[in-house]
Amino acid sequence: MVVLRALMFEAMGTPPELVADARWRRAAHDWFVDRVGAADVRVVVAEVDGEVVAGAVGEVTTLIPGPTTPNGSVGLVSNVATLHRHRGRGLASALTDDLLAWFGGRTDVTRVDLFATTGGQRIYQPRGFSVRAFPAMSLSVPREPD
Numbered sequence: 001m002v003v004l005r006a007l008m009f010e011a012m013g014t015p016p017e018l019v020a021d022a023r024w025r026r027a028a029h030d031w032f033v034d035r036v037g038a039a040d041v042r043v044v045v046a047e048v049d050g051e052v053v054a055g056a057v058g059e060v061t062t063l064i065p066g067p068t069t070p071n072g073s074v075g076l077v078s079n080v081a082t083l084h085r086h087r088g089r090g091l092a093s094a095l096t097d098d099l100l101a102w103f104g105g106r107t108d109v110t111r112v113d114l115f116a117t118t119g120g121q122r123i124y125q126p127r128g129f130s131v132r133a134f135p136a137m138s139l140s141v142p143r144e145p146d
Contacts, residue, residue: 001028001032001043001045001052001055001057001079002025002028002029002032004052004055004079004082004083005028005081006019006025007081007083007084008079008080011081011117011119012115012117023145040059040060040107041060042057042059042098042102043055043056043057043058044056044057044095044098044099045095046082046086046091046094046095048086053082053083053085053086053091054083054086054091054092054095055079055080055081055095056077056079056080056081056092056095056096056098056099057077057078057079057099058075058076058077058102058103059075059078060074060075060076060103060107060108061073061074061075062074068110068111069110070110071108071110073107073108073109073110074109074110074111074112074113075099075107075109075111075112075113076113076114077096077099077112077113078114078115080092080096080114080120080123092120092123093123096123096124096127097127100127112129114129115136116129
């Protein structure tokens with residue numbers, strides 16, 4: 001899953017030196033070890049001949065309740081990635097469908113969010129995802145490395 005996560009960051013235009021940094025990879029590995037199997041996380045993968053070739057993560061997050069989140073429970077789809085040689089086979093679509101079924105049937109989320117690359121939009125728009133009126137923004141907070 002960490003390899004697929006790196007592939008996702010590459011597709012999102014993250015600078016190669018950041019993608020290659022072992023610190024985040026180690027922390028991501030530890031996150032997967034700790035969080036896989038938790039009630040609020042679903043990790044789904046596609047395997048070919050015993051090799052994980054695609055993956056996706058669903059998480060239930062809590063926000064302050066609002067008009068589209070009356071209970072404050074929001075789903076987040078992330079880490080959707082497929083190895084290059086296995087793309088175009090519908091794997092990411094199938095994994096996304098699995099996560100959406102999980103959100104709808106086994107959680108209390110009232111909205112599901114994700115951040116899509118231009119290429120990924122073709123997967124999400126037919127499933128009802130739409131571009132929001134207000135763009136996502138972020139700010140990096142510098143921290144000393146461990």
